[in-house]
Amino acid sequence: xxxxxxxxxxxxxxxxxxxxxxxxxxxxxxxxxxxxxxxxxxxxxxxxxxxxxxxxxxxxxxxxxxxxxxxxxxxxxxxxxxxxxxxxxxxxxxxxxxxxxxxxxxxxxxxxxxxxxxxxxxxxxxxxxxxxxxxxxxxxxxxxxxxxxxxxxxxxxxxxxxxxxxxxxxxxxxxxxxxxxxxxxxxxxxxxxxxxxxxxxxxxxxxxxxxxxxxxxxxxxxxxxxxxxxxxxxxxxxxxxxxxxxxxxxxxxxxxxxxxxxxxxxxxxxxxxxxxxxxxxxxxxxxxxxxxxxxxxxxxxxxxxxxxxxxxxxxxxxxxxxxxxxxxxxxxxxxxxxxxxxxxxxxxxxxxxxxxxxxxxxxxxxxxxxxxxxxxxxxxxxxxxxxxxxxxxxxxxxxxxxxxxxxxxxxxxxxxxxxxxxxxxxxxxxxxxxxxxxxxxxxxxxxxxxxxxxxxxxxxxxxxxxxxxxxxxxxxxxxxxxxxxxxxxxxxxxxxxxxxxxxxxxxxxxxxxxxxxxxxxxxxxxxxxxxxxxxxxxxxxxxxxxxxxxxxxxxxxxxxxxxxxxxxxxxxxxxxxxxxxxxxxxxxxxxxxxxxxxxxxxxxxxxxxxxxxxxxxxxxxxxxxxxxxxxxxxxxxxxxxxxxxxxxxxxxxxxxxxxxxxxxxxxxxxxxxxxxxxx
DNA sequence: CGTCAGCGGGTTTTT
DNA sequence: CCCGCTGACG
Numbered sequence: 001x002x003x004x005x006x007x008x009x010x011x012x013x014x015x016x017x018x019x020x021x022x023x024x025x026x027x028x029x030x031x032x033x034x035x036x037x038x039x040x041x042x043x044x045x046x047x048x049x050x051x052x053x054x055x056x057x058x059x060x061x062x063x064x065x066x067x068x069x070x071x072x073x074x075x076x077x078x079x080x081x082x083x084x085x086x087x088x089x090x091x092x093x094x095x096x097x098x099x100x101x102x103x104x105x106x107x108x109x110x111x112x113x114x115x116x117x118x119x120x121x122x123x124x125x126x127x128x129x130x131x132x133x134x135x136x137x138x139x140x141x142x143x144x145x146x147x148x149x150x151x152x153x154x155x156x157x158x159x160x161x162x163x164x165x166x167x168x169x170x171x172x173x174x175x176x177x178x179x180x181x182x183x184x185x186x187x188x189x190x191x192x193x194x195x196x197x198x199x200x201x202x203x204x205x206x207x208x209x210x211x212x213x214x215x216x217x218x219x220x221x222x223x224x225x226x227x228x229x230x231x232x233x234x235x236x237x238x239x240x241x242x243x244x245x246x247x248x249x250x251x252x253x254x255x256x257x258x259x260x261x262x263x264x265x266x267x268x269x270x271x272x273x274x275x276x277x278x279x280x281x282x283x284x285x286x287x288x289x290x291x292x293x294x295x296x297x298x299x300x301x302x303x304x305x306x307x308x309x310x311x312x313x314x315x316x317x318x319x320x321x322x323x324x325x326x327x328x329x330x331x332x333x334x335x336x337x338x339x340x341x342x343x344x345x346x347x348x349x350x351x352x353x354x355x356x357x358x359x360x361x362x363x364x365x366x367x368x369x370x371x372x373x374x375x376x377x378x379x380x381x382x383x384x385x386x387x388x389x390x391x392x393x394x395x396x397x398x399x400x401x402x403x404x405x406x407x408x409x410x411x412x413x414x415x416x417x418x419x420x421x422x423x424x425x426x427x428x429x430x431x432x433x434x435x436x437x438x439x440x441x442x443x444x445x446x447x448x449x450x451x452x453x454x455x456x457x458x459x460x461x462x463x464x465x466x467x468x469x470x471x472x473x474x475x476x477x478x479x480x481x482x483x484x485x486x487x488x489x490x491x492x493x494x495x496x497x498x499x500x501x502x503x504x505x506x507x508x509x510x511x512x513x514x515x516x517x518x519x520x521x522x523x524x525x526x527x528x529x530x531x532x533x534x535x536x537x538x539x540x541x542x543x544x545x546x547x548x549x550x551x552x553x554x555x556x557x558x559x560x561x562x563x564x565x566x567x568x569x570x571x572x573x574x575x576x577x578x579x580x581x582x583x584x585x586x587x588x589x590x591x592x593x594x595x596x597x598x599x600x601x602x603x604x605x606x607x608x609x610x611x612x613x614x615x616x617x618x619x620x621x622x623x624x625x626x627x628x629x630x631x632x633x634x635x636x637x638x639x640x641x642x643x644x645x646x647x648x649x650x651x652x653x654x655x656x657x658x659x660x661x662x663x664x665x666x667x668x669x670x671x672x673x674x675x676x677x678x679x
Numbered sequence: 680c681g682t683c684a685g686c687g688g689g690t691t692t693t694t
Numbered sequence: 695c696c697c698g699c700t701g702a703c704g
Contacts, residue, residue, distance in 0.1 A: 065693070065694080066693065067694085093693085093694065094694080095693085095694045096694085115694095118691095119694085122694095143687085143688095145688090189693095194693085194694050195694090197694080198694095229693095258691080259691085259692080260690085261690080261691065261692095262692070262693085281684090357688095357690070357691075358690045358691065359690080359691085359693080360690085390692080427680080431680085432680095481692095488687085567694080568693095568694060569694085570693080570694080589690085589691065589692090590691080591690090591691050591692065592691090592692080595694075610690090613690055613691080614690095615690065616690065616691075619690095628691080649695075651689070651695075652695035652696080653695080680704105681702105681703105681704090682696100682702105682703085682704085683701105683702090683703085683704100684701095684702090684703100685699105685700090685701090685702100686695105686698100686699085686700085687697100687698095687699090687700105688697085688698095688699105689695100689696090689697080693702105
């Protein structure tokens, strides 16, 4: 045992890290500053539990916010311990954990285990439909933005009713009514959204103590990553699960809490009661100059745990700050310096990032990158390779959404939102008018839409009245639609006698509905056509990959599971095959940069109104904006540039802007103010 | 069923 | 100013 304490794998840890790894029991708070080796600590801690305390992997639960974090941790653990052990850990996002629980237990709450998952857009669409239906006698719809905001805030708090302002205004009452109906509707559709994935799990645990006890007994050790980002529902879940063994270890950094506007509660990490509070303050990422600047800025916040990043390294370069006349000049000045870094300091493009507060600021930068002229292996070339994070993603594309809607309808015919999306796609003569008639019957009788369609298809006398009102064309369309769905419900059904690959069925399905032609009919340009079709094929490829993965894991693949995995892991759509490791400059928001690091960072548009964002000042307050600035600064390893423009177009108008107030919080001796034009 | 004009809105985003 | 959505019209 004593020999094991000096196990090779933990010998690289510093004393604070080691303490964090070895404090296994009870409530533990690990305050992990930016770049302090948080992932290392978490993975070593889990490895330590497994190999040193012989905790079975099934008894460990580690929850993260992103799939990326979960899979990175799993890989790193697998390199520390027997990979068989690593495989049996429950290490996943909050959402996929709840998905797993609900797939097994949701029938207690009146859903079926084939429930489908809605994303925000799906919910929004549904809310719009419902609002239109509720107010069909009114002239025009009120703006749904405030309603959606209220509903989303309530969901984040795990509240199933709106009690905003005692429902004083008409709009409040309307929102409350809509929220109530929305939940009824989701239930009827057998659909769950991202937020209710969490709140339903809590509800399940609260209403069925026997279920809770099972999970409490199983998970002796619970760890939560990025604890500063937990919202009340996640907090509740952690409390429920850890209430038996009380071995709850939370890891995070209050200074990096930047998701308050999405319901995250910084108070959770500020007020976490624990006998052991461990601070990781030694930074392995940035130069002391950069760290001093970051510390100086964040010191101005009141709501925080006291801590300060430090490093043994050489002080490093000063932070360069420049003020350009306008945004285009700022962008080209950034690109000029970037070329210098690449050519003189040999910094690869992928080690360079430009970070900005909001996506709208990326335009001028892209233009400057495209127009840039530089020397590649002695040749003059035009254009620096770059990638912008967070554009319109593949999964948002209509051809994919339509295809997914088809698969949702096949696996859960109660999902009327999905059904209505594809009922006339490709066109099969079911017009809006026809649909109106059918949905009216569906609403009046409370018979699910798909059952009405089935009834019509087999001429069930119950629907004679409705049937008479429909055209022959509509009849034919409905009949073929119902047959199509029934056929593929069987083909995609799990564990039929002849095990058939899902992607084979999908290919056959695409052929049968002639989706390629449907896309071709819909789109003018050839380029767009092939692009869309490629996206569809990519989707088939995803399904095939999924099936392979499942077979490797000895789990049986299913359409339902594929759909939820797909919805819960959007990375598979973006960074799977393409370019992730390519040598490209990175453009992204401060928010998306969290967790990443680059040798050189350019922080662009550091102007008051942009950072701190004036709208955000009113909502989440100046401290969250300061944390955002802190996150941005701490992304840089060696070179940090800060810049702003004196004039910038704002809402169409040219306007003057002032330097960000946060710049004045950085000690002058860390900054070198340089002319924007490079000599 | 598809196209176009007029209108509102414009911060951050993962699951 | 530029975008996306809605609703009216062909």
